[in-house]
Amino acid sequence: xxxxxxxxxxxxxxxxxxxxxxxxxxxxxxxxxxxxxxxxxxxxxxxxxxxxxxxxxxxxxxxxxxxxxxxxxxxxxxxxxxxxxxxxxxxxxxxxxxxxxxxxxxxxxxxxxxxxxxxxxxxxxxxxxxxxxxxxxxxxxxxxxxxxxxxxxxxxxxxxxxxxxxxxxxxxxxxxxxxxxxxxxxxxxxxxxxxxxxxxxxxxxxxxxxxxxxxxxxxxxxxxxxxxxxxxxxxxxxxxxxxxxxxxxxxxxxxxxxxxxxxxxxxxxxxxxxxxxxxxxxxxxxxxxxxxxxxxxxxxxxxxxxxxxxxxxxxxxxxxxxxx
Amino acid sequence: xxxxxxxxxxxxxxxxxxxxxxxxxxxxxxxxxxxxxxxxxxxxxxxxxxxxxxxxxxxxxxxxxxxxxxxxxxxxxxxxxxxxxxxxxxxxxxxxxxxxxxxxxxxxxxxxxxxxxxxxxxxxxxxxxxxxxxxxxxxxxxxxxxxxxxxxxxxxxxxxxxxxxxxxxxxxxxxxxxxxxxxxxxxxxxxxxxxxxxxxxxxxxxxxxxxxxxxxxxxxxxxxxxxxxxxxxxxxx
Numbered sequence: 001x002x003x004x005x006x007x008x009x010x011x012x013x014x015x016x017x018x019x020x021x022x023x024x025x026x027x028x029x030x031x032x033x034x035x036x037x038x039x040x041x042x043x044x045x046x047x048x049x050x051x052x053x054x055x056x057x058x059x060x061x062x063x064x065x066x067x068x069x070x071x072x073x074x075x076x077x078x079x080x081x082x083x084x085x086x087x088x089x090x091x092x093x094x095x096x097x098x099x100x101x102x103x104x105x106x107x108x109x110x111x112x113x114x115x116x117x118x119x120x121x122x123x124x125x126x127x128x129x130x131x132x133x134x135x136x137x138x139x140x141x142x143x144x145x146x147x148x149x150x151x152x153x154x155x156x157x158x159x160x161x162x163x164x165x166x167x168x169x170x171x172x173x174x175x176x177x178x179x180x181x182x183x184x185x186x187x188x189x190x191x192x193x194x195x196x197x198x199x200x201x202x203x204x205x206x207x208x209x210x211x212x213x214x215x216x217x218x219x220x221x222x223x224x225x226x227x228x229x230x231x232x233x234x235x236x237x238x239x240x241x242x243x244x245x246x247x248x249x250x251x252x253x254x255x256x257x258x259x260x261x262x263x264x265x266x267x268x269x270x271x272x273x274x275x276x277x278x279x280x281x282x283x284x285x286x287x288x289x290x291x292x293x294x295x296x297x298x299x300x301x302x303x304x305x306x307x308x309x310x311x312x313x314x315x316x317x318x319x320x321x322x323x324x
Numbered sequence: 325x326x327x328x329x330x331x332x333x334x335x336x337x338x339x340x341x342x343x344x345x346x347x348x349x350x351x352x353x354x355x356x357x358x359x360x361x362x363x364x365x366x367x368x369x370x371x372x373x374x375x376x377x378x379x380x381x382x383x384x385x386x387x388x389x390x391x392x393x394x395x396x397x398x399x400x401x402x403x404x405x406x407x408x409x410x411x412x413x414x415x416x417x418x419x420x421x422x423x424x425x426x427x428x429x430x431x432x433x434x435x436x437x438x439x440x441x442x443x444x445x446x447x448x449x450x451x452x453x454x455x456x457x458x459x460x461x462x463x464x465x466x467x468x469x470x471x472x473x474x475x476x477x478x479x480x481x482x483x484x485x486x487x488x489x490x491x492x493x494x495x496x497x498x499x500x501x502x503x504x505x506x507x508x509x510x511x512x513x514x515x516x517x518x519x520x521x522x523x524x525x526x527x528x529x530x531x532x533x534x535x536x537x538x539x540x541x542x543x544x545x546x547x548x549x550x551x552x553x554x555x556x557x558x559x560x561x
Contacts, residue, residue, distance in 0.1 A: 108515070133509060133511070134503075134506040135502065136505075
């Protein structure tokens with residue numbers, strides 16, 4: 001009786017889902033592509049991912065400890081940040097680089113702006129771009145020295161995207177089934193479209209993400225690439241389109257990084273708008289930009305546009321709308 | 325310390341109202357030219373010369389400049405000195421002239437110089453104005469040399485152009501420092517400026533806690549409107 005008459009402020013209906021539960025599920029959903037990356041690229045890739053996760057958690061704990069703040073390691077967001085950062089690294093980079101990247105991601109991008117929920121851009125991608133700008137050579141060196149039982153047998157070789165950029169599209173250069181399976185060059189987590197889609201199904205099943213952002217992102221990107229093919233005179237080529245869709249970081253970015261709660265618009269119309277801008281920017285960066293890949297820059301750039309998008313797409317309050 | 329004495333003006337410019345870290349003025353050259361410590365010193369000293377000379381000249385002319393056209397008058401004075409300094413640099417230190425580029429003519433519209441002319445030199449006698457200019461200029465020089473040194477050290481492993489940290493060489497397998505190139509690019513300027521400002525705030529707030537008042541309201545001449553000192557006790561509400 002006491003409980004029933006207890007008057008409290010809203011919200012009155014609460015979900016069982018907590019931040020740490022969501023983050024654990026995201027980490028679980030990233031597991032297939034992580035395992036595939038380790039199988040594909042060897043033990044060093046596992047070390048890179050582990051060091052990245054461990055250092056992210058350590059920086060999070062250290063910051064909280066030094067600033068006398070409540071410990072936020074248990075919300076698992078640092079684990080997800082570290083995991084995403086590790087999956088965004090080439091397989092053979094030296095191990096101090098994920099440490100530096102996660103330090104930048106956790107301390108500068110996330111904690112200095114107020115911690116989880118206040119970060120103005122995706123910490124993992126900001127860490128990746130920090131390393132990309134600083135060590136462009138190492139971050140785009142995808143050569144695998146020895147394999148560990150994976151399907152890659154080539155010692156060197158460029159990513160499908162870099163090959164597209166450098167040599168133009170050669171017929172049958174990368175078979176489409178390899179793009180789906182993932183036995184191609186690339187960062188640790190981006191190569192296998194199937195493993196990423198398994199993770200995406202897990203996220204969709206638990207209703208952690210919905211289809212708005214990823215689908216508008218991928219569709220607007222595909223439309224832009226098709227238009228480019230038609231207008232640049234190369235004619236429609238389904239292999240070229242698939243190389244762009246599955247050959248780089250688009251899948252990982254669209255399902256796992258563009259959908260980050262903090263840096264995505266909260267209004268439904270805003271999410272559609274956000275996905276479209278992401279797709280167009282990614283295509284522009286890839287097709288007309290200097291480097292072969294454009295997903296990470298497109299996402300952090302759109303993260304900065306989110307406040308504007310939210311303001312432009314704010315829904316009308318009930319009773320305030322309509323043309324009087 | 326007694327206000328408006330030469331020594332007080334120097335300390336005020338370098339510490340209390342450091343133009344870069346406290347007043348946050350002149351951000352354009354601060355962010356753009358500080359890719360190395362040498363550039364920082366060059367830019368800082370160039371600005372100091374112009375600042376001291378223009379402060380002195382404007383203070384001497386302060387009774388003759390009509391209030392309504394004081395801004396154009398200040399600009400004419402500052403632009404004359406910048407032209408002189410620019411020609412001297414081009415003639416005698418062409419390498420520095422080349423590396424500072426467009427930022428030398430831009431000293432004309434540097435807000436530290438116009439700010440000191442408006443807030444101090446146009447209201448005070450020549451000698452304190454001269455020292456105010458020198459103090460502010462040295463504060464600016466010190467700050468941007470610090471920023472330049474940090475960026476150069478992290479971004480290239482060098483200090484004043486000398487290789488301090490031996491670089492790694494992957495070809496021969498030599499272990500060494502891998503320069504974090506982002507620090508000599510544009511984002512690095514913002515990182516270093518933010519961290520050095522935070523650091524000096526920590527020292528200043530620490531000093532304030534120990535009972536030392538870093539923001540003696542008597543020291544600023546009461547020009548609250550043009551003052552960025554957020555810790556000032558006489559702050560306008």
